[in-house]
Amino acid sequence: MKVALISGGSKGLGAGLVDSFLERGIKVATFSRSATEKTEAWQKKYGENFYFEALSLGDKPACKQYIQNVQEKLGDINILINNAGVAHTAVLALSDDDAIDRVIDTNLKGTFYLTRLVCRPMLSLGWGRIINISSIVGLSGYRGLSIYSATKAGLDGFTRSLARELGARNITVNSVAPGYLTTEMTEEINEKQRAQIIGRTPMGRMGTAQDVAGAVQFLASEEADFITGQVLVVDGGIGA
Numbered sequence: 727m728k729v730a731l732i733s734g735g736s737k738g739l740g741a742g743l744v745d746s747f748l749e750r751g752i753k754v755a756t757f758s759r760s761a762t763e764k765t766e767a768w769q770k771k772y773g774e775n776f777y778f779e780a781l782s783l784g785d786k787p788a789c790k791q792y793i794q795n796v797q798e799k800l801g802d803i804n805i806l807i808n809n810a811g812v813a814h815t816a817v818l819a820l821s822d823d824d825a826i827d828r829v830i831d832t833n834l835k836g837t838f839y840l841t842r843l844v845c846r847p848m849l850s851l852g853w854g855r856i857i858n859i860s861s862i863v864g865l866s867g868y869r870g871l872s873i874y875s876a877t878k879a880g881l882d883g884f885t886r887s888l889a890r891e892l893g894a895r896n897i898t899v900n901s902v903a904p905g906y907l908t909t910e911m912t913e914e915i916n917e918k919q920r921a922q923i924i925g926r927t928p929m930g931r932m933g934t935a936q937d938v939a940g941a942v943q944f945l946a947s948e949e950a951d952f953i954t955g956q957v958l959v960v961d962g963g964i965g966a
């Protein structure tokens with residue numbers, strides 16, 4: 727049976743991804759800094775097929791212990807979705823050191839450490855999927871998101887190089903780059919900006935977790951066996 731580890735599954739896109747894997751009968755492990763009603767409801771509903779712990783992506787000892795716990799409770803992890811991430815909205819000139827460290831430590835360093843922990847045992851399984859959730863702003867840029875955009879572009883570079891390292895062991899590595907989604911991360915977008923985004927999007931709306939889950943499910947499936955090192959954009963056409 728497949729086991730998917732999805733970082734940051736307590737809300738937003740991550741929660742949509744957890745739902746989509748559980749609904750397909752795939753065991754899911756997830757973590758975030760805090761539990762939510764959703765994580766508690768999944769634990770009750772899916773019992774032995776779901777595992778949650780509260781921990782931070784940057785906490786190396788906690789992540790190491792968590793991976794061991796997941797393996798004991800659910801089995802070998804063969805799908806890793808690097809979803810947890812934080813944004814920082816401010817022009818660079820007004821951004822302090824803490825903001826720079828926080829975004830890089832979570833979005834890049836935390837993701838590197840977690841992927842290293844998971845890919846070592848995955849190498850001996852002979853099959854695996856690693857999917858990094860980046861963003862279209864890593865491709866196009868966005869005023870006020872330079873630090874965040876740099877981490878997302880960095881994730882796409884990570885995807886391309888790691889795909890070359892792991893392909894021989896039947897492990898694919900891809901990025902999914904969403905456009906603007908309706909989640910807590912985008913709550914600070916004001917009505918005027920929201921209208922502009924929708925106006926520039928051929929599909930005429932913001933994206934949802936379900937829109938992105940479809941792309942992630944495809945890349946996690948056997949049907950995507952020969953696709954690796956790619957960035958799949960899911961943005962309703964705004965960047966086209």
Ligand code: NAP
Nearest residue numbers: 734736737738739758759760782783810811861907909911
């Ligand atoms: P969100 O609603 O803010 O959710 C982020 C998730 O990550 C939460 O579960 C959060 O839980 C967890 N998280 C954050 N920092 C963490 C840490 N240090 N350790 C463990 N968990 C952590 O954001 P979202 O919109 O769903 O975004 C999910 C991913 O999609 C991110 O990588 C984001 O960059 C990307 N993305 C989002 C959009 C968008 O428009 N929303 C567009 C493109 C890409 P806790 O706070 O409890 O830790």
